[in-house]
Amino acid sequence: MSEKKRLKMRPRSGWAAFLTLIVALALVPFLGPPPYVTHVLILVLLFAYLGTAWNLIGGYGGQLSLGHGAFFGLGAYTSTLLFLNYGLSPWIGMAIAAGVGAGSAALIGYPCFRFGLRGPFFALATLAFGLIVVELLTAFREITGGSLGIFPPYLGNVPHLFQFASKEAYYMIILAMWALIVLLVRAMRRTRYYLVAIREDEEAAAALGVPVRKYKLLAAVISGALSGIGGTFYAQYFSYINPESAAGLALSVEILTVAIFGGMYGLMGPTLGSAVLTPISELLRIWLGGTYLGVHLMIYGLLLILVIVFMPRGILGKLEEVLKRELEF
Amino acid sequence: MGGIYALMSIGLNLIFGVIKVVNFAHGEFLMLGMYIAYWAFTLYGLDPYVSLPLVAISILALGALTQGLIINPLLKTKEINQVLATIGLMIFLENLALFLWKSDFRSVLTAYSAASISIGEMRISFARLLAFAVAMGTALAFYALLTKTDVGRRIRAVAQDAEAAELMGIDHRRIYIATFGLGGALVGVAAAAMSPIYYAFPTVGALFGPTAFIVVVLGGLGSFIGAMIGGLIIGIVESIAGVLTNAELAKAFAFAIFLLVLFRKPTGLFGERARV
Numbered sequence: 001m002s003e004k005k006r007l008k009m010r011p012r013s014g015w016a017a018f019l020t021l022i023v024a025l026a027l028v029p030f031l032g033p034p035p036y037v038t039h040v041l042i043l044v045l046l047f048a049y050l051g052t053a054w055n056l057i058g059g060y061g062g063q064l065s066l067g068h069g070a071f072f073g074l075g076a077y078t079s080t081l082l083f084l085n086y087g088l089s090p091w092i093g094m095a096i097a098a099g100v101g102a103g104s105a106a107l108i109g110y111p112c113f114r115f116g117l118r119g120p121f122f123a124l125a126t127l128a129f130g131l132i133v134v135e136l137l138t139a140f141r142e143i144t145g146g147s148l149g150i151f152p153p154y155l156g157n158v159p160h161l162f163q164f165a166s167k168e169a170y171y172m173i174i175l176a177m178w179a180l181i182v183l184l185v186r187a188m189r190r191t192r193y194y195l196v197a198i199r200e201d202e203e204a205a206a207a208l209g210v211p212v213r214k215y216k217l218l219a220a221v222i223s224g225a226l227s228g229i230g231g232t233f234y235a236q237y238f239s240y241i242n243p244e245s246a247a248g249l250a251l252s253v254e255i256l257t258v259a260i261f262g263g264m265y266g267l268m269g270p271t272l273g274s275a276v277l278t279p280i281s282e283l284l285r286i287w288l289g290g291t292y293l294g295v296h297l298m299i300y301g302l303l304l305i306l307v308i309v310f311m312p313r314g315i316l317g318k319l320e321e322v323l324k325r326e327l328e329f
Numbered sequence: 330m331g332g333i334y335a336l337m338s339i340g341l342n343l344i345f346g347v348i349k350v351v352n353f354a355h356g357e358f359l360m361l362g363m364y365i366a367y368w369a370f371t372l373y374g375l376d377p378y379v380s381l382p383l384v385a386i387s388i389l390a391l392g393a394l395t396q397g398l399i400i401n402p403l404l405k406t407k408e409i410n411q412v413l414a415t416i417g418l419m420i421f422l423e424n425l426a427l428f429l430w431k432s433d434f435r436s437v438l439t440a441y442s443a444a445s446i447s448i449g450e451m452r453i454s455f456a457r458l459l460a461f462a463v464a465m466g467t468a469l470a471f472y473a474l475l476t477k478t479d480v481g482r483r484i485r486a487v488a489q490d491a492e493a494a495e496l497m498g499i500d501h502r503r504i505y506i507a508t509f510g511l512g513g514a515l516v517g518v519a520a521a522a523m524s525p526i527y528y529a530f531p532t533v534g535a536l537f538g539p540t541a542f543i544v545v546v547l548g549g550l551g552s553f554i555g556a557m558i559g560g561l562i563i564g565i566v567e568s569i570a571g572v573l574t575n576a577e578l579a580k581a582f583a584f585a586i587f588l589l590v591l592f593r594k595p596t597g598l599f600g601e602r603a604r605v
Contacts, residue, residue, distance in 0.1 A: 062407075062409055064409055064412055064413065066416070111588075111592050112592075115591075115592045115593075117591060117592070119408045119409060119412060120350075120351035120353075120408070120412045121351075121591060123351075123353075123412050123416070124351070124542060124591060125588055125591050125592075128539065128584045128585075128587050128588050128591070129584075129588065131539075131580075131581075131584050132581045132584045132585060132588075135577040135578070135580045135581035135584070136577070136578075136581050138577045139575050139577035139578045139581065249535075253416070253420050256413075257417075260413065294423075294424035294427040294428060294531075295424070295428055297420055297423075297424040298420075298421055298424035298425050298427075298428055300417075300420060301417045301418065301419070301420030301421030301422075301423075301424060302417070302421050303417075304413060304414070304416065304417030304420070304421075305399055305414050305417040305418060305421065308403065308410050308413050308414045308417065309398075309399060309402050309403065309414065312406060312410055
């Protein structure tokens with residue numbers, strides 16, 4: 001289907017559905033759900049947020065990043081260390097974390113695009129970058145607490161320092177973050193079209209005048225900045241970070257599995273993926289406890305293979321196939 | 330260790346050169362091979378060099394299955410899908426090992442593990458010497474297989490031009506399965522030879538996988554001299570890293586070298602200019 005035709009056929013009801021979803025989700029805390037349900041919902045929205053950020057460069061751009069855990073972790077460490085050492089409010093730290101996320105994405109993205117690293121080579125480079133970040137976070141243990149991580153002090157309900165007594169407050173924040181990122185990516189219409197053109201055929205896109213390197217870098221930097229912001233949220237919500245859990249390869253894989261399982265070629269794919277996968281992995285964590293670490297990752301790995309072989313467009317793509325229409329808004 | 334790196338890298342290079350797929354799960358193949366050797370030793374008292382054929386055949390089967398079930402259906406799709414599939418396999422195998430065997434370090438202690446041979450002032454570990462010899466012998470045997478046998482000729486034909494080979498009546502999908510299997514068998518031999526001198530644990534693959542990637546990226550397709558240089562550079566990096574007292578910094582340094590190598594030889598293995 002041509003792009004023009006597709007635009008005409010875009011269902012207008014999508015907006016209504018999106019707004020209804022947000023209102024419905026915003027009402028959930030008023031139903032008085034048990035804390036565990038709120039916790040799972042927070043994680044669902046966090047991974048929906050991170051998956052959407054990843055999808056900008058990974059899905060639309062087709063540049064398979066294994067370094068998003070690192071952008072996220074650097075963001076988490078930035079705001080936490082600034083708060084602990086200089087008393088800077090994590091709200092401001094969050095903005096700086098966005099800068100650090102953007103900077104680190106540029107640091108690895110620029111040379112990759114400059115030297116034309118594609119496909120498996122881009123994946124390898126970002127994988128190595130992520131591993132370097134974890135090693136460095138561990139190595140500078142005087143500052144970062146090494147592999148034991150950091151516990152920021154709990155100060156009670158201090159909204160201006162990004163600390164809340166109730167899970168519901170965190171829920172509302174991540175809900176807003178998720179809604180904003182979906183709207184942001186949606187608004188970046190031209191960037192998305194350029195990225196898709198680059199993904200489908202880089203030479204052809206360049207020949208048609210798409211500034212290939214500029215848009216790849218732009219997507220990587222925005223994606224990195226958004227991931228850094230997500231890192232600050234994570235550090236504030238969990239009040240504990242360590243290099244492996246906040247920046248490790250496992251996190252990068254969780255983020256990309258959510259995006260790919262849901263459907264990396266659509267705006268709402270990562271959200272759909274997170275809505276299905278995050279509760280499953282949380283339930284596994286409860287059932288199996290600490291005895292079987294990594295079971296959810298084992299399943300993620302298997303799902304990744306199955307999805308790629310049997311439905312490369314993810315569940316969103318499958319739904320679209322069944323409904324025979326584009327689920328955009 | 331040099332010989333083992335070389336053997337792993339030859340397997341990776343073979344898969345990459347012929348099928349044009351980077352096997353992210355290569356290190357995890359090594360890890361599984363080491364566990365097979367470990368269990369054969371612990372449960373049945375089999376020396377790793379006795380169980381070596383078993384390990385090689387198991388990983389050969391794993392490689393052939395990977396190609397047949399996962400990569401072959403993806404041949405006609407985007408390259409990114411094949412990458413994702415092997416990343417999925419990497420994550421699956423690593424966490425499967427964690428699930429089955431926990432994160433304990435397990436080692437095979439043979440009678441000769443601690444033995445060494447003195448040549449003048451030098452003392453060389455007997456187990457390491459044996460591993461090196463076996464690795465080199467396997468590499469030579471593999472070279473002979475590739476150049477002298479019919480299967481080897483078919484593999485090389487497909488590597489050069491899959492379509493032309495198809496016209497000559499070679500089913501490239503079957504050759505791909507054989508190739509991935511062979512690459513796996515080489516890793517299997519490396520795993521068995523390595524088990525008397527190194528621990529088996531779930532993330533051992535993540536430790537040695539990147540090294541194999543560096544050697545391949547450095548060496549270039551089918552280049553024996555390239556592989557030698559690659560091995561040499563790794564040796565130098567490791568000795569420099571050994572000077573650094575901080576283990577994490579040493580690892581970060583090794584990965585940084587890897588990145589630099591990647592930047593300097595982007596897609597060098599294809600031999601095409603891919604810059605935009």
